[in-house]
Amino acid sequence: MTSPITCPQLTNGIATTPTGALRACCISADSENRLLDLNQKPYRVWHNWQEALNSSKIKQWRAEMKQGIWPTICKKCKTAEASRGWSRRLKMLKIAEQQNIALSEVKDDGSIEHAKFVFLDLRLGNLCNLQCQMCNGYSSSKWQMHHTEQFQDSPKPKDSFWQWPNTHIDWISELLKNSQHIRELYFTGGEPLMNSSHWQLLKTLSETPHARNIHIKYNTNATLWQEEWLNIWIKFSQVLFQVSVDGVEEINNWIRWPSDWNQTQKWIENLNHISNSNSKIKWSISGTIQRSNAWSLDQFQNWYQTNYPHTPIHLEFVTVPSQLSLIAWNQKQREEWLKWCDSWANPQFQAYIKEAETHFDNNPPCEDQTLEKKFQAYMNHWQTHTKLPLPKSVK
Secondary structure, eight states, X not given: OOOOOOOHHHHHEXXXXXXXXXXXXXXXXTTTOBOBOTTSOBOBTTSOHHHHTTSHHHHHHHHHHHTTOOOGGGHHHHHHHHHHSOOHHHHHHHHHHHTXXXXXXXXXXXXXXSOOOOEEEEEOOOOOSOEETTOOTTTOHHHHHTOOTTTOSSOOOOGGGGOXXXXXXXXXXXXXXXXXXXXXEEEESSOGGGOHHHHHHHHHHHTSTTGGGOEEEEEEOSOOOXXXXXXXXXXXXXXXXXXXXXXXXXXXXXXXXXXXXXXXXHHHHHHHHHHHHOTTEEEEEEEEEOTTTGGGHHHHHHHHHHHOTTSOEEEEEOOSXXXXXXXXXXXXXXXXXXXXXXXXXXXXXXXXXXXXXXXHHHSOOOOSSHHHHHHHHHHHHHHHHHOOOOOTTOO
């Protein structure tokens, strides 16, 4: 008999998009992961959370997992577990085990009663000061300002979509009603440290007795810091900064425009110093693997091993836009890259190479040059837009 699959995000979590729509989680298949009401409209973070968590789609996903079947939206965790034995799902299960969190019981039809919301993933709009190559107007206001069909296939989003934290203030009261159960509060963006709604929420929560039980987690682009923020963060159990880095020197500048590598290094070193002197402050490296950095991962590995070998690192494969994905390569490109990786990858990075092989096995090579042409056009437009020279390793 197939063993049930348990995912804390689907039983005890809430995850939002930057426009406030509720979804399964941040890495689930984006086109299918929204929680919909009876009229097939998305639930929003200011709606009833209990009702959303028992809507038809999420009930179906939980019922499949109870039967030991991976839902189609969960392919990233499935692939990651098969290739490197680790995933976001397993990480959340470990947190639940370490903190003795009782997950909600799933009935045969996938429903749950009286869910306790333990894991909250909040994206409070798209305010951001960077325009990263693999991002888009939905997650970056800087992208939104320069959004053109030359860069992205999707239409330009409307400005009003991201005002919900200010126009629908009920979401904070809904969250506070559940604050005694919260164990992880995850902020990303946009750039969360720029977001005033995020600070309003943290200040309110920091004044409650539940703050000491809550872990705060950020995805941050390593551009903003004020020492007085520590006065708020130390009231919580722990604060983890997942620092976005996609390469070193010109590669990081090329991908995470208009960041400056020298400033990024200073920011990271400051955080590392604070973390060494304050047990509540932790950090890790969170990056991507894509065509713009695939041929410079050896430099990334060397920087990491030389400077922060004991710092956790997690890399995610870019799938959108498709021309930046490694699966856009033809068979010859794939084989050449895999052979090159064998010459330098240590066991930690070799796990990601193995995951790439799994992606290659599941996606046939692109021999018709369609995505290759889109990639070359993208790089040309990016060069013109950023006025940066194309790094030699980008190919």
